[in-house]
Amino acid sequence: xxxxxxxxxxxxxxxxxxxxxxxxxxxxxxxxxxxxxxxxxxxxxxxxxxxxxxxxxxxxxxxxxxxxxxxxxxxxxxxxxxxxxxxxxxxxxxxxxxxxxxxxxxxxxxxxxxxxxxxxxxxxxxxxxxxxxxxxxxxxxxxxxxxxxxxxxxxxxxxxxxxxxxxxxxxx
Amino acid sequence: xxxxxxxxxxxxxxxxxxxxxxxxxxxxxxxxxxxxxxxxxxxxxxxxxxxxxxxxxxxxxxxxxxxxxxxxxxxxxxxxxxxxxxxxxxxxxxxxxxxxxxxxxxxxxxxxxxxxxxxxxxxxxxxxxxxxxxxxxxxxxxxxxxxxxxxxxxxxxxxxxxxxxxxxxxxxxxxxxxxxxxxxxxxxxxxxxxxxxxxxxxxxxxxxxxxxxxxxxxxxxxxxxxxxxxxxxxxxxxxxxxxxxxxxxxxxxxxxxxxxxxxxxxxxxxxxxxxxxxxxxxxxxxxxxxxxxxxxxxxxxxxxxxxxxxxxxxxxxxxxxxxxxxxxxxxxxxxxxxxxxxxxxxxxxxxxxxxxxxxxxxxxxxxxxxxxxxxxxxxxxxxxxxxxxxxxxxxxxxxxxxxxxxxxxxxxxxxxxxxxxxxxxxxxxxxxxxxxxxxxxxxxxxxxxxxxxxxxxxxxxxxxxxxxxxxxxxxxxxxxxxxxxxxxxxxxxxxxxxxxxxxxxxxxxxxxxxxxxxxxxxxxxxxxxxxxxxxxxxxxxxxxxxxxx
Numbered sequence: 001x002x003x004x005x006x007x008x009x010x011x012x013x014x015x016x017x018x019x020x021x022x023x024x025x026x027x028x029x030x031x032x033x034x035x036x037x038x039x040x041x042x043x044x045x046x047x048x049x050x051x052x053x054x055x056x057x058x059x060x061x062x063x064x065x066x067x068x069x070x071x072x073x074x075x076x077x078x079x080x081x082x083x084x085x086x087x088x089x090x091x092x093x094x095x096x097x098x099x100x101x102x103x104x105x106x107x108x109x110x111x112x113x114x115x116x117x118x119x120x121x122x123x124x125x126x127x128x129x130x131x132x133x134x135x136x137x138x139x140x141x142x143x144x145x146x147x148x149x150x151x152x153x154x155x156x157x158x159x160x161x162x163x164x165x166x167x168x169x170x171x172x
Numbered sequence: 173x174x175x176x177x178x179x180x181x182x183x184x185x186x187x188x189x190x191x192x193x194x195x196x197x198x199x200x201x202x203x204x205x206x207x208x209x210x211x212x213x214x215x216x217x218x219x220x221x222x223x224x225x226x227x228x229x230x231x232x233x234x235x236x237x238x239x240x241x242x243x244x245x246x247x248x249x250x251x252x253x254x255x256x257x258x259x260x261x262x263x264x265x266x267x268x269x270x271x272x273x274x275x276x277x278x279x280x281x282x283x284x285x286x287x288x289x290x291x292x293x294x295x296x297x298x299x300x301x302x303x304x305x306x307x308x309x310x311x312x313x314x315x316x317x318x319x320x321x322x323x324x325x326x327x328x329x330x331x332x333x334x335x336x337x338x339x340x341x342x343x344x345x346x347x348x349x350x351x352x353x354x355x356x357x358x359x360x361x362x363x364x365x366x367x368x369x370x371x372x373x374x375x376x377x378x379x380x381x382x383x384x385x386x387x388x389x390x391x392x393x394x395x396x397x398x399x400x401x402x403x404x405x406x407x408x409x410x411x412x413x414x415x416x417x418x419x420x421x422x423x424x425x426x427x428x429x430x431x432x433x434x435x436x437x438x439x440x441x442x443x444x445x446x447x448x449x450x451x452x453x454x455x456x457x458x459x460x461x462x463x464x465x466x467x468x469x470x471x472x473x474x475x476x477x478x479x480x481x482x483x484x485x486x487x488x489x490x491x492x493x494x495x496x497x498x499x500x501x502x503x504x505x506x507x508x509x510x511x512x513x514x515x516x517x518x519x520x521x522x523x524x525x526x527x528x529x530x531x532x533x534x535x536x537x538x539x540x541x542x543x544x545x546x547x548x549x550x551x552x553x554x555x556x557x558x559x560x561x562x563x564x565x566x567x568x569x570x571x572x573x574x575x576x577x578x579x580x581x582x583x584x585x586x587x588x589x590x591x592x593x594x595x596x597x598x599x600x601x602x603x604x605x606x607x608x609x610x611x612x613x614x615x616x617x618x619x620x621x622x623x624x625x626x627x628x629x630x631x632x633x634x635x636x637x638x639x640x641x642x643x644x645x646x647x648x649x650x651x652x653x654x655x656x657x658x659x660x661x662x663x664x665x666x667x668x669x670x671x672x673x674x675x676x677x678x679x680x681x682x683x684x685x686x687x688x689x690x691x692x693x694x695x696x697x698x699x700x701x702x703x704x705x706x707x708x709x710x711x712x713x714x715x716x717x718x719x720x721x
Contacts, residue, residue, distance in 0.1 A: 011222050035567045043579075044572050067226040068234060105568060112565070133567055134555065141550040142221040158579050159499070160550050161385065 011066045014147070018057030019074060027081045028053040030097045034104040035136040040168040045140075045157045052139025055148030059135070073131065080128050083120035090118060108132075174415070176202040178452040178721075179435050181422045181465070184261025185707050186456025186693030186714045188400025191408035192313065193718035200413045202448065203405075204437060206421045206610075207257035210264065215391030220549035223390050229265060231255055238460065239603045239616040242656045249606070253389070254661030255458065259418060260401035262458070262661065263707075267388035268369030268397050269516075269540065270316055270708040272307050272330040275300040276523055276535060277702035277709075280591065283524055284534045288624045291593040292481055294699050297671050297680045304333060306712035311338055311367070313407075314398045314711065315375050318342050318367030328362045329520055340372045343381065347500035347508035348543050348582055352517060355643035363517035363541055367708075369398035378402060383509040386549065421610045425453055425469035425690060432689035441609045452689050452721065456714070459696035463600040463666040464615040466677075472686040477677050479600040482666040483701035484659070486537065486590035486621065488629035488652040490637050491544045491558060492645035497582030500543055517541040522632045523703060536628050537590030537703040539636060544585040544648075545578045553578070558649030574648070584645065586636050589662070590629055590653070592701035593622035600666045621655050629653035662706050664695035682717045691717060 020028065029048050038046025047053075059067075060074050084107065085096040092103050099107065110116035111129035119125060139148030141155075149155065156165040177199035180187045187203060194201050215223070222228065230253050231237070237249035256262040276283050278296045287293035310316075317340035321329045342365035349365075356363055373380045381396040395402055408414040417437075423445055424436040434449035455462045463479045471478065502508050519539040527533065545553055557578070559570040566574055577583070603616040630652040637647055670676030673685040682697045684690040693714040695706045702709065 011219075011226075011228075012217075036571055037568060039572045039576075042572070042576050044575050068232060108567065112567075130565075133565065136567075137554050138221055138225060138551055141554055142225075143217075143219050145217075145219070146221055155550070158550065158575060163501070164579050 010063055012145070014145075015058055015061035017061060018054065018147075019060035020053070020057040020077065024077070024081055025053045025057055026097050027085065028056055028077075030099065030104065031084070031108065031132055032136045032139070034101060034108055035133055036140055037101075043157055043164070043166065043168055045153045045167065047136050047140050049150070050140045050148055050154050051150040052136050052148045054150075055139030055142065055146050056135050058147035076123075076128065076131060079120070080123055083123055087116060087119050174200070176200050176415075176448070176450045178202070178454060179204065179448065179450040181435065181453065181455045182261060182457035182694070183259045183405055183416065184256070184400050184456060184458075184694075185263050185711050187454065188260065188263070188403070188405035188408070189310075189711050189714040190454045190456065190693055190718050191414050192404035193715060194721070195408045195411040195413040197719075197721075198413070201408070201415070202450070203408075203414060203416045204420045204422050204435070205259050205261075205416065205418045207259065207418065209259045209401075209416075209418050210391065212391065212393045212395050215393040218384065218386040218390060218393070220386070220551050223386075224549060224552060227251070227253060227389070229256060229258065229391065231257060236608050237606065237614060238659055239606060239614060240658050241616065241618040242658075243620040248658070250659045252659065254659070254663070255461075259416065260399040260405065263399040264391050264401065265389055266369075266661075266707070269705045270311075270314070270367050270369050271518060271538070271704045272712075273300070273303075273702045273704055273706070273709040274330050274523075277700070277704065278303070280535060280700045288593060288622065291595055291622055291624070293594065294670070296699050297669065303709070303712050303716065306715040307708065308333070308336065309715050310708055310711040314369050314403050315339060315371060315378070316367050316369055316398075316708075317372040319365050321364070325362055325364070329364045329518070330367075338367060340375055342366075343368060343370060343372055344383065344507075344509040346516065346543060346546075347503055348497075348584060349508070349517060351494075351497060351582065351643075352541060352584065356519065356521075356639060358643070359639045361519060361521040361639070363519040363539075366516055366518040366540065371396040371398075376403065385546065388548065422465070423468070423610060423612060425455070425465060425471065425687075427469070427471070427687045427690065430472075430686060430688055432684075432687050438610060441611065452691065454691045454693050454718075456693035458694050459663040459666045460600050460615045460617065462692050462694050462696045464602065464612075466667065467600075467602050468612055471684060471690070473677070474686070475674055477668065477675070479666050480596050480598075481594040481668050481699075482598050482600050482617065482619070483592045483594055483664050483698075484619065484657045485662040485701060485703075485706075486588070486592045486625040486629050486653045487657075487660065488586075488588035488590070488633045489649065490586045490633050490647065490651070491583065491649035492585075492637065492640045492647050493577045493581050493583045494644050495581060495646070496644040499545070499578075499580055500582050516547075519636070522635060525628070525631065530631060533624075533628055533631055535591040535703065536632050537588055539632070540587045540589070542585045542587065544583045547585055556649075560646070560648065563649060563651075577648075583648075584640060585649075586633065588629055588632055588653075589703060589705065590625065590632065591703040593624050594665055594700055595622060617659065619657050621653055621657060626653050626655065662695070662701075664698040664701055664706055667692050667696035668699050669697040670699060681720060682713065691721075693717060
């Protein structure tokens, strides 16, 4: 028996299923892997192992009552991921998920500056950069209840609410 | 039918205090609050994404915005993160940083000698000494923890009556405090622990702060942080003389022939307007909103002063990191509290600037000194920090470099609250396009910081950054005040109080010059902005006014 289920607010109820397809999640991972790359030599976990893309997928599956921008983001991701893939194929002859680190850095830097030539005119590049960066940071550092920051990996790596842990080196 | 001696619009800092004082004096009061009553457990679980990023407790900018007109004339809908739509208002979400305004704030013209071109600098019609008993009453009823100035340092923090003590000792210091005190002492400056409306031991039936790390913009589920709801309003309700109407929005102040008659209100945005009468009406819904209420209600304004001389505070921030300092931890026997911003120091040594190289700068401001890593939970910290070679919006290697610094090295962040020039053109007016959910025109703010504001912000930030770099600090972020200001929690001055009805909207008892019985108890009364967090002074003023009705 579970007590108080009727009172659990919408934001605390995990969606049964994420919004993004596995292919879209792979694309988000490819972008996020350059926004917050892992650096295990310096004990910094990356966005991919934190599961920041699952965070986005679960957030997009939630109701607008949880947060009003969610429906806008659904539209944005559904439009932006194919547009970025088109851009990658046109400029690097490779799918978005197959870009090298330097190529992906140049795409993200171009969005930040609003300077990607030939990118879909329907999408505000700077807004897309801001949204991707924001979601990447949220997916890494928010409470794990939202689907990212798996096993509190970022909190443990950075030392938040607890001393930083040695995550990648054997304890000598 | 119940009749009321007074109607109070808003249940926050001013409204709750008014309810307390008036019921103590035997008056029957009716308090209107637009939002719901929220219990402390509704703020659990503490969650930064929900409460800090998605901000469900403040108005949504799509449906209930502020319209901002920037210095270039561009129009923008702004999120009013400084409004708390619930019983207790913004005191439910604040950091309860509660310093007093001091003689330098009450008599700005004495400090500045002359007003910079295009500004209106006036002395307040009251003195710090006159406010002192009301400050003390506010500090004891709201429950302030803090440290009064040790002998010989009275000029370095807010002075108090000889022998006076706050009801509680200060919060546990932050682990950075010994280092910062040492570094500032080398420059002849003396930061001190901030007075806070946060319990450090059981006081008035509420427990001591457990240093949970979730403070500003979060509700306090422990109830150790003072709010109108858990202090003054609770006392008013216990008196049996206070009726609190939640979910009720006052739509107009009713007045006739220079006398207030009551208010019109709705209990449902789609419902019909109803009215209730009283001889006294007290409005306390923050300066922008009370000005909007004056304009909507057609309060006579023969000199075109309603909404004018509006001020936000001059801000500015800086972040530094110290290669020589290991990341702040809680020390032996958990001597320090490293996980929250609460143990912040305040620094008033640049409150008045006397620098021979910059004689044009006189009144400065105050710093709150935090650790950037723990001032707020991680998303905010990481989102807004700067890097060694990039000032903001870090990503990629620069973000990783900064995360390593935040984890390994001690840091410091300065938040400046500075004096702000009052100008006639900075104003609150009614917007002619957007309406709020209750069908009322929203407020529109036209605002541009004076050059003086920007100069003192830059000067004071550069001074503290120099002191920190002299002690091994490296700047990671430096953001002085620009000309634009989209909005801020410290909003004041738009219904200036003064003795001369030709130059002010309210009289010296914060009663409308043109509508007898109508009082304003938020910070709209402040003739100049002052240079500290304004709410304690606003609360003290509410005690003062309500004791003389």
